[in-house]
Amino acid sequence: MEFSHSIAREAVMPDERLFEQVYKKYFKDLLSYACAIVKDDAKAEGIVQNVFLKIWEKGNTLENLPNPAPYLYRSVHNMALNQLKHKKVKQAYDAYAVRLPMHDNAMGAAGKVQLSELQLKLNHALESLPEQCRNIFQMSRFGEMKYAEIADTLGISVKTVEAQMGKALRIMREKLAEYLPILLLTILYLP
16 A cells, blocks of 8 residues: 555656756746736745746646646746735725724724724635636736736636636625625725
8 A cells, every 4th residue: 555655646746857947947037027027026036936836836737738838927927916916905905004093983993893804804705716717806806907818818718707707706796795884884984
């Protein structure tokens, strides 16, 4: 039984030479690509490193790709968009938090707790979306890309983008339904 376990483990181990060749061949170009998207050298390097780390953790991903370039660029693109989305959400929250003290009395402690819960629920709802669905949602809502641009970037049809957006919006509505009243109150009390 130990023998079959070691064979199964070997099957997912990456080919170190292939990984090193791909890393050396694409790293600089991927770094430039990521930097063009996020406009920050350190964050771009972290994005590219994370893409290669995920490939290493998955094991035999590279062996299954005759040409790894599209996969690598798409992975870097998606991770960069996630980085931008996170930055945009943080900026929106910071802008909201600056205005919050003016409305402390109107909102009250219970409202603040609900807003914190809403932020957590929103993050959990986003994370619960299937990967492709989440990427498309983020590209549309946070990256402000049109469906045709998303379809071109991901190499899928516009109909697929539309279907995935519909699915994402349905899931988000279901997961955040109990927080709609607090959202409405927040919108009414903010200038």
